[in-house]
Amino acid sequence: MTVxxxxxxxxxxxxxxxxxxxxLQKHEILVLTRKVNPIFEAEVGVRTVAVDYTSVDSLKTSLEDNKVxxxxxxxxxxxxxxxxxNCIQAADLSKSTKRFIPANFGVPHKNEHVIDSFPxxxxxxxxxxxxxxSSLEYTxxxxxxxxxxYGMPHIKxxxxxxxxxxDIPSRTAAIPGSGDVPLVLTYTFDVARFVGALLGQEKWDVESYVIGDRVTWNQLLQIAEEVTETKFNTTYDSVEKLKRGEMTLLPSHLPVRALFQDGQLETVLSAFGLWFNDGAYNLTADRTLNDTFPEIKTRKVRDFLQEAWGASK
Ligand SMILES: NC(=O)c1ccc[n+]([C@@H]2O[C@H](COP(=O)([O-])OP(=O)(O)OC[C@H]3O[C@@H](n4cnc5c(N)ncnc54)[C@H](OP(=O)(O)O)[C@@H]3O)[C@@H](O)[C@H]2O)c1
Incomplete structure (x- = not known):
C-alpha cells in the first residue's frame, strides 16, 4: 500500500x-498536523504525525521516515x-515522495483576482x-x-x-450582480471521492475539474424558497456597488466581521461577488473528472437542499 x-x-x-x-482502504493514510491529536486519531482511526511547517528539512525527514x-x-x-x-520543497527533496495536490479546491484565478485584501x-x-x-507530479x-x-448544519x-x-437559516439573500450567471457547487465529500479516484490514476493533468452541480444564484434561491416554503428577504448588490468594495452583509457574516479590520470583510466578499458575476465559478473544461470517473455521481443542489432543509421548513 502506498502512503x-x-x-x-x-x-x-x-x-x-x-x-x-x-x-476506500486502498492506501495507508496519515495526517500531517502541527500537534499530534489523540482525540482526532480516536474519532477517525487515522494516525497523525506532528510536523514543523517552518522547517523544510524536518518536513523532508517526516515524509521520508513515513515513506510518504x-x-x-x-x-x-x-x-x-x-x-x-515548505511542504512542496520538502516533498521535492524527499526520496519517497512523487506526487502533490496543492491546497486549491476552488477556481483558477485570473490576473484581476489578485487583490491586496485577499492574498x-x-x-x-x-x-x-x-x-x-519541482520534479513532482501534481494536479x-x-x-x-x-x-x-447551503446544507449546514443539517448535512455532514x-x-x-x-x-x-x-443564508438559508435566516431566510435572507444578498445576490451579487444579476444572479443569472451559473456557478459550480460541489460537496466536500464528493471532492474527496474524486481525490480517491485520482490516487489510482496513472497520469495526472495539471488541472482536474470536478462539477458537482451548476446553477445560478437565482435558481439556488428559488430552490431554497421552495424547499423551505418561505419567501426570502432578498436584495441585489449591483456590480457598481461591488466594484466600490461594498455589499450587503448577511446575518451569518456578522460573527466573523469582528475578525476583520473595518470594511475588510465587505472588500473580500464584494470581490467574490464580482468573480461570481463574471463567471469565474462557472467552470468549463474539455474533460472533467466526472467524465473520467462516471461511476462517481455527485450531489445535486435540489436534492442536497431538500435533504438538509426539507424537514425543518
Ligand atoms: N471552494 C470553496 O468553497 C472553498 C472553501 C473553503 C476552503 N477551500 C479550500 O479548501 C482547502 C482547505 O480549506 P479548509 O477550510 O478545509 O481549511 P481549514 O479547516 O481552515 O484548515 C485546515 C488545516 O490547516 C491547518 N492550519 C490552519 N492554519 C494553519 C497555519 N497557519 N499553518 C499551518 N497549518 C495551518 C490546521 O491543521 P492542524 O491544526 O492540524 O495543523 C487545519 O485543520 C484550502 O485549499 C481552501 O482554499 C475552498
Whole structure:
C-alpha cells in the first residue's frame, strides 16, 4: 500500500478527504498536523504525525521516515502560503515522495483576482510556480464553491459554517450582480471521492475539474424558497456597488466581521461577488473528472437542499 499524507487533514475539507480515503482502504493514510491529536486519531482511526511547517528539512525527514508517496495539501492558506511552499520543497527533496495536490479546491484565478485584501489568489499561484519547478507530479483540483455551506448544519460537513449570497437559516439573500450567471457547487465529500479516484490514476493533468452541480444564484434561491416554503428577504448588490468594495452583509457574516479590520470583510466578499458575476465559478473544461470517473455521481443542489432543509421548513 502506498502512503498518502493529508497535510491539514484535521480541517474542514481535509477531514472529509481523510475519512473517504480511510474507507476506500486502498492506501495507508496519515495526517500531517502541527500537534499530534489523540482525540482526532480516536474519532477517525487515522494516525497523525506532528510536523514543523517552518522547517523544510524536518518536513523532508517526516515524509521520508513515513515513506510518504503522495501529499494532499488541505492547509488553510488564506493568509500565509509559506507552510504549503515548505511542504512542496520538502516533498521535492524527499526520496519517497512523487506526487502533490496543492491546497486549491476552488477556481483558477485570473490576473484581476489578485487583490491586496485577499492574498489567497497569489498564494495559489506561488504554489503552482513551485510545483512547476519541482520534479513532482501534481494536479490542481477545481471544484467551484463548496455546496456544504447551503446544507449546514443539517448535512455532514467539517467546514466552518458561513455563506455567500444566500443564508438559508435566516431566510435572507444578498445576490451579487444579476444572479443569472451559473456557478459550480460541489460537496466536500464528493471532492474527496474524486481525490480517491485520482490516487489510482496513472497520469495526472495539471488541472482536474470536478462539477458537482451548476446553477445560478437565482435558481439556488428559488430552490431554497421552495424547499423551505418561505419567501426570502432578498436584495441585489449591483456590480457598481461591488466594484466600490461594498455589499450587503448577511446575518451569518456578522460573527466573523469582528475578525476583520473595518470594511475588510465587505472588500473580500464584494470581490467574490464580482468573480461570481463574471463567471469565474462557472467552470468549463474539455474533460472533467466526472467524465473520467462516471461511476462517481455527485450531489445535486435540489436534492442536497431538500435533504438538509426539507424537514425543518
Ligand atoms: N471552494 C470553496 O468553497 C472553498 C472553501 C473553503 C476552503 N477551500 C479550500 O479548501 C482547502 C482547505 O480549506 P479548509 O477550510 O478545509 O481549511 P481549514 O479547516 O481552515 O484548515 C485546515 C488545516 O490547516 C491547518 N492550519 C490552519 N492554519 C494553519 C497555519 N497557519 N499553518 C499551518 N497549518 C495551518 C490546521 O491543521 P492542524 O491544526 O492540524 O495543523 C487545519 O485543520 C484550502 O485549499 C481552501 O482554499 C475552498
Amino acid at each position: 498518502v499524507a493529508v497535510a491539514g487533514g484535521t480541517g474542514g475539507l481535509g477531514r472529509a478527504i481523510v475519512e473517504t480515503l480511510r474507507d 508517496h503522495t501529499v494532499i495539501c488541505t492547509l488553510n492558506v488564506m493568509e500565509n502560503g509559506d507552510p504549503q511552499l 489567497n489568489a497569489i498564494i495559489k499561484r506561488q504554489a503552482n510556480a513551485a510545483l512547476e519547478k 490542481n483540483i477545481y471544484n467551484g464553491l463548496f455546496m456544504d455551506y 460537513s467539517y467546514l466552518q459554517p458561513t455563506s455567500m449570497a444566500i
